[in-house]
Amino acid sequence: MPGVKRLLTKRRIGLDGSTPEACFPEGQVASAWFAVVMRDGRSAVRVYGAVVMPQSVATPVSAVSPAGRSPFARLSALLLTSHEFAHRYLLVMRFVLLNSIALALVGAAWLQGWLDPLVAADRTRLVSLIVFVFLLGNVWCLQRLVATSRELNALKCGIRPAGTKTGEFLRQIEGRDAATRANLAGVLKVKLFSRIVPIRHVANSLVILGLIGTVLGFIIALGGVNPEAASDVSAVGPMISTLIDGMSVALHTTLVGSVLNVWLMINYRLLEGGTVRVLTRAVEMGERDAGA
Secondary structure, eight states: OTTOOSOEEEEOOOTTSOOOEEEEOTTOOOSOOEEEEEETTEEEEEETTEEEOOTTOOSOOOOOOGGGSOHHHHHHHHHHHHHHHHHHTHHHHHHHHHHHHHHHHHHHHHHTTTTHHHHHTOSSSHHHHHHHHHHHHHHHHHHHHHHHHHHHHHHHTTOOOTTSHHHHHHHHTTTOOHHHHHHHHHHHHHHHHHTTHHHHHHHHHHHHHHHHHHHHHHHHHHHTOOGGGTTOHHHHHHHHHHHHHHHHHHHHHHHHHHHHHHHHHHHHHHHHHHHHHHHHHHHHHHHHHHHO
């Protein structure tokens, strides 16, 4: 809101009665139950547990308990709080949206019966291994996204994230010259990206596992071919069947490895973008503090 001139740290009252810390940047109210109220024709933001008002409001507006609100006010507060949560954890929400769409497509393919041949052809169990490695990498990516979102939220509020590499960087550059700060920023960049690089390696390993499945499939296909029995009509049928089974293993493992690699790499790029924003915010905050 116009007129809110300084950064405020207040406490809010949640649905469960808890009062976690909430950061209120200029012109915004973050993670708070609030509603716009009127007094003498002028607006104010009522925060349940705290009050943030423009300077034009002379008389403070007292906070009221959530139980005293109307159903419409409670619904409005819930929608506003949900919107604020989505804004503060935008990276995680994007991850959930992308993976929900992908899972919906997988479910549609399953209902259409398109995945049945893939499951039936998994003689080497490589498809199951590829799926397991993908799920492991995806959970790891989600864990890093949550941690990155928390760091980014703290930096947006002007708070040093405790126990993190960015917090250590901001502590180290205090009182340092510009050249030293630039060197430390380069070190921070290496540290931040080194913690997400293993996820890219997991994604690359999916393609490698798919190629291993291709090789095994060709081995299975060619292993059933007996040149000496090629003239025997009764032996041709089993050889063709073995050849088809081997080619099926080769093609299906390659397909699964490639598709899941693309899926995990999309999530990795999302995490990479969040890491870049954390690095940028940390460097900007450090330079701002150094110039103050």
